[in-house]
Amino acid sequence: MxxxxxxxxxxxxxxxxxxxxxxxxxxxxxxxxPPAPPPYRHRVRTDLEPLNTRLRPYLGDLAEAHWVGYDVDGPAEDRGIPGPDSRIRLVGVARLAAGGAEAIVSNPEYDFAPGAAPTGLPESLAPHLPAGAAWRHSPKFDAYANPPGARPQVSGRFSFDTARNLVCFDLLYLYT
Missing domain, CATH: 1.20.5 (Single alpha-helices involved in coiled-coils or other helix-helix interfaces)
Known part of the structure; x- marks a missing residue:
């Protein structure tokens, strides 16, 4: 062979x-x-104290909330302390104390009118926004709740649904 x-x-x-x-x-x-990590989604929070601290003067005490807070200019995964020139966005939907939405909307000083459903909210909040809500909005209330000269500077929008006693807020805090 x-x-x-x-x-x-x-x-x-x-x-x-x-x-x-x-x-x-x-x-x-x-x-x-190992699978790739899922794309970053803003974590929905339900704690009330940070919101009540900021919004109590305008909305009263909140009974329930689903919200997100993040540094607009920071990397998506960054959960650290914001820098001195940060823009912090607080956005969410909250239930007011009994009759709270009706009391605010019925104040003739603010001249509330039917408004469009809130847009541009993070995807993670979509399950917490009720379908068919009758949102009402007032630029005058927004100006009241976003006073000029406040530190930090704040701007944003509030929409109310009196039938469900809800407020949807989208606020931007500018720390300079």
Missing amino acids: DPQRGRTNRRRFLLIAGIPLLGLAGGTAYALK
């Missing part, structure tokens, strides 16, 4: 058997690879 021929057959066998084995090993490694 020719020893060279045996060596050639062995190489051919390893080549034919090795390609599927390499493919199987690569597929296994891919399957065992």
